[in-house]
Amino acid sequence: MSRSIKELILHYDPINESNIFTSGDIVEGRVVLEVTKEIKVNTFFVKFTGDANVHWTEKSGDDETTYSDHERYFKLKQYFIQESNKGQSEKNTTLVSGETYGPVIRPGSHVFPFRFQLPQQNMPASFEGQHGSVKYVLMVKLKRSWKPASSTCTEISFLPKNDGTNDHLLQPQSGTKDKKFKLFGSGKMSMAVTADKTGYMQGETIRVSVDIDNSSSRDVKLKYSLMQKQTFIAGRSTKRELKNIVKETKDHIPSGEKTKSVVDINLPRDLTATIENCRIIKLQYELKVYLDVSFASDPEVMFPVVILPPDQQCPPWQGPPGGFQPYPPPQPNLVPYPGGQPPAYSELYPNLNDPSALPYPGAAAGHFYPNPNAMVPVFCPTPSAPVYDPNQSTTKSSPNVTY
Template identity: 45%
Template sequence: MSLTVKNISVTYNSINQSNTFTSGDFISGHVILDVAKDTLIQLLSVKMKGKAKVCWTEHYGQTTIVYSDKEKYYSMERFFVLEDKTHGDFEMLNDPSGQPYSSVVAPGRHVYPFTFQLPQQHFPPSFKGSVGKIVYALEAKLERAMRVSSKDKAEFHYVPKPDLTVPELMAPQYGTKDKQMKLFTSGSVSMRINIEKMGYYLGEGLKVLAEVQNNSSRSIKPKYCLYEKHSFFAKGKRKLHTQDLLKEEGEPIEPNSKKTVTKVLSIPPSLAISILNCKILKVEYRLRVYLDVPYASDPEIKFPVVILPPQPLSDPKDIDFGIWKQPAESNMYLNPPPIAPQAPPLHVVGTPGQFGASYPAPPHVQLGASGYPAPPLGQFGPDSHRSDPSAPPPYQDYQLYPQFPDHPEKS
């Protein structure tokens, strides 16, 4: 910063206790400029923007290759001062009295208020991962003649509105698995797993019902693992990060017995919301249910889990999800989301693979290697508001994973 311009900063006002914003919200703030003497300004602006970016390096012997890509969602710039108005479209802001701002500012502090409205489209939520991020920010910019421009940026946290209109999010899922024992263990085991739905809120309980038939010669134990998958894509490459989030186990099931066990796993409140509508990065979750069999490979079933935005109050009478945990001054969710339509259960058989291209239409379909149902359209449902060309495409416009011929998909 020069001796003339002591400081430039941009701030915004919170609208709720969680300090988050969603589609359609208004975000207001100020650009603050401190100068030491009379200063001639060529440009003073504030911009609101959202974009995703991934970047990582890989080493091949002596060669290092950088893989990077980005996806822009929107960029809106408004000007307090603009001397050169001959190029492009621009939107000028006036002072509180309705008069244009002067391009010459006196010594001291000057405050420039602004207000933006976030687009109505469903964008991916704010996210920061190991080699990728989704950032929404306000940026102030100052330009003067023969001087390096000065900038300041303030990031804000964007959370999309929940969309429960996709029936599959609230539909039950179930799967079955049989295994014949060999070598040190004889007999067979089988399990049938049921979970209540696919979509869960942060902090909500994930209930797992397991029917286990142990016809083997050894005791077996059901185990549960919830893990996350972060996938990053650039230049035809995929970088994958997986991490176990929680592990729990049930009581042993004795040989030649059948037992039905129920386990409730608490979704950690610190997890990132699922991201399924970004071309260059994905945030996904899986529930892995398996039987711990001594001296043999463990039979397992995997289920997709979608983490939704904020948790509704769990009052049984609120079946329309009409009461939301928001402070009185919040305008994040002015209307309750619609009640989710009923749908047939999703059936997973054997060891599931990747998500399929779409949800299975008929009930109780026996799925093969691509045993997972597809993630919801858009963020958590079809996007019916794509009037803005900068908005991300609906989910059906692209596959969950780009198809790379030399890099097979991982589950």
């Protein structure tokens, strides 16, 4: 097993306190690579994908059937080192312009910056269920000849934008239910339920008003629940799971009494937003208000509930909204210039094999690598891994490396 790669870490920078991204946001960070000896690299890239996947197995006697499906939202890739004979066209992949480096990496720690922009499209929220998931993943991979590939990855949390245009979700919902007793009691009971609206943001409170007329010979209890309904779809087959978010008992209503109650249901701040915009996964919520009657069916009123992402504002540095554009990564500037003057070439990049080599095609003597005007990837045969600055601020990492 090769031990020449000591560390491969992927960092990205949060853009808000909740560390949640939305459509059009910039995701930028850096890959830190530490090697113990000189290595020659065939391909080195960071990839950003958004995917939904479902998978489950069903048994019938001795037979076993597996169901699965996949939906892709985007695939972006930025190369640090790319094989010279590899074309710029990759199926279903958007290649992001950025600085490229030579194939030989000297011993030491090196940092490679990357930058992506999430597409401006309607994508589902991040979700992890028993039979499927929606994930947005950053992955870095390094390939060498006759060696196993080294890779590591990390997920980002994504929420779609709340554009505030769903006015119908602000309208109240109302329903009634009556029940007559013929067995185990006499008389009837009725219930009128009103929810203040349909759509709620994470962390909001659902307010429900309940009028109950218990003109029966039975005592009852007022109960309510909020259920999460997960539906996984593969072709014509579906798999469903139910999960209780809230389930509580409110009041005891004796026989012959009338009551008015107000129920407040506090929604968790980390509750997954409703998913209706995915072909293979649906995530829905249902509010149920009911009267618990012993040894009899329970009268109940049910409402759909839509969980919305919180209001989001694009940070000013993210640029104006619009169609998706692959932003080039920032040019590395990893070594400070004392007094504002650039140091000698050999001091700026001490890990280069040949400091006298021209840093990029067409460079004039005395110019420093990387090219400050470079916007399109150009394969450079000169080794040029940037030097790692340990004082640089980084955030999230995933240190798992395959050698």
